[in-house]
Amino acid sequence: KAGVTQTPRYLIKTRGQQVTLSCSPISGHRSVSWYQQTPGQGLQFLFEYFSETQRNKGNFPGRFSGRQFSNSRSEMNVSTLELGDSALYLCASSLDRGFDGYTFGSGTRLTVV
């Protein structure tokens, strides 16, 4: 079966711009979680969506937002980009509580200049 698809793979944006990243989960998975990975902070949880509802949110500013569509695809948006937002953004999909494991996409590498 197809894995988790994240688009685009790479992005270069300028400070102050906004960006939208997309994640298509494995077919049948209704949970999508987002993580930010940086060399300094490691892997940090952004938020999780299940059946179009945000179930949990990490400790990130309001510039980071997301949503989930009825087909379980999810997008995250970062507004007013800062240099510190440069990171690898990973999404993970799973069935409800993830007891079957969490499958990650290859990520979107965002560079803010």
Added chain:
Amino acid sequence: AQSVTQPDIHITVSEGASLELRCNYSYGATPYLFWYVQSPGQGLQLLLKYFSGDTLVQGIKGFEAEFKRSQSSFNLRKPSVHWSDAAEYFCAVGPIEYGNKLVFGAGTILRVKS
């Protein structure tokens, strides 16, 4: 608060040697534990997971891990390392709180000497 500690930032082993990567967790209830591997510029691949039952779990690529509740540890092992195992390894605990939040350790970078 829930946390995961991977004490070793870097580990170097010779090809063919055995490997053990350490992971300690702090979690109030019965933990669900995971090991993931990440190659440069790639996403995370699940190696193995522990939910309950047998404390020695087998994973892909010849990896295994042992859950020790008394030591709050979930160490990853491989009897004979291959050059292709060079990557970064992450231990994680979850799901945390309501939903599917995972808490990750800082990772251990494995280098393999030929």
